Amino acid sequence: MSTQAAQEGDLAAVIGLEVHVQLETATKIFCGCSTEPTEEPNTNVCPVCLGLPGALPVLNEGAVEAAVKVGKAIDADIPEETRFHRKNYYYPDLPKNFQITQYDEPICRDGELEVSVEGERRTVRIRRAHLEEDPGSLQHVGGGIDSATHTRVNYNRAGTPLMEIVTKPDFRRPAEARAFLAKLEEVLEYLGVFDSQRDGSLRVDANLSIIPEDEIDDEGAISEETLADANRTEVKNISSHKGAETALAYEETRQKNLIRRGKGVQQETRHFNETHGSTVSMRSKEEEKDYRYFEEADLPPLQVSDWKERIPIPELPDARRERFEEEYGLDDESASKLTSTKQVADFYEDVAESFDPDLAATWVADNLLGELNYRDMQITDVEGRLDEFTRLVELVADDEITTKNAEEIVLRRMLDEGEQPDDIVEAEGLGKTGEDEVAQAVTEAIDENPEAVADYEDGDDGAINFLVGQVMGKTGGSADPGTVNGLLREELDD
């Protein structure tokens, strides 16, 4: 595009993502070393992942299965044949001096993922998704990456299966990229191939370029020519959804400012500084041809297109949300909350089976998730105690305790003190008071407060509240205020 034209018209951002996710397998992609995170360095290693001479890689069937599941979930093609390549570069995180990855024949092609951004549903096209090995990890000791005195290398991570998912440049706003990452994580967790809690399990490279807004047609499409004309930057080192949004927002502003000032945007790789929320230029000397990709002769090709039929995947969040709306009569917001993770959705269905689906939705979506969120906890933190929460819902459903006490006392103490619901009810005397006892308290309150009774009889309806308060006091707050109100009126109106 000409700088002049750009200065005159409105500018729009074009964003694409490359997302690296660690696949959750028991062992590494090319050797039998465990992928379990461990504190002690260089303990999950063997000749293959240390790159010792003569060691040969053998592909992990579990990693291929996980990749096929991802392919199914994003509705991608699994080609008849797919193979591995060596990507050559010299850096100490790669003990072999090359990374085994996929180049021109990736395991997944042409997929898509539907994302909801601020209530609007959009389809993001996925160009490809391929398998590769994670490098080891480096510690720059005694300073930053430039000022360190030396480097410590740990190869425990080397060889962890990674899937690199590459989107088409279908995002226009940083918030859309963030929503995509959240959705992708949700789907991967549903598939059981990804653990978002694991440190470094998701890493993002984000591309952004600026084009004149009028180059986007009514369908939202942009010509290849326009894209090729715009210089883009690739921001590396992003490790969270929020980081992706921040880095992209920074890049969008930076590039727009450059163009408005009549300066061009340099096509380059930039590094995201999470602390400052900014991006800085990386001196990157390597171009694609410098990686000298060539076929990995130690790994025979894969023919797994028929695995798509053979390997089942669970019901995915979108389908499950729609089913929840239909089957349980939930609104879109509750259904979305309840299907945000597989654990929550499974738990909801469990509770809804025994109790009223609406009551179950309130308890799981609002009360439980709300209180967990307030404590910065996840459903996975209370995974072993879900039967206790079911018991709490049962106490409410059976009218044994008031909703207010269940929410404000029992649930909070369960989360804060780790106590059992029945023990809390017992210790706090929260069991709803028996009818006789309430009736007795009503009679007493009327006898002891003739003035309030007289006021009520003279037409001061507010006096009833005073009497309700007296009854509640006598029953230690365990009576239901609505019931008490009714009983008092019955008694006084006679």
Place this chain on the structure above:
Amino acid sequence: MSDTEATPDDVRHVAELARVDLDEDEVDEFADQFADILDYFHALDEVPTVERDADLVNVMRPDEVREGLSQAEALSNADETEDGYFRGPNVS
């Protein structure tokens, strides 16, 4: 002298990718050797195609953990180690 050109610039570029420092004499020496090596590969073009065995496909192993090396074994060939890590110079 070989038929194939490998320029001193090619050698410098490859040396940089391999993080190898070469002086000017070495650059010239390797330029000649690169050219020779490329010629050997061109010789392969002359080899006639032959019937070969069918390629293997789908060679995989089950996702089961196998015992690897101990930390001491893993580090035993390293020149420098520190607290269970391989130790090397600063890299950026």
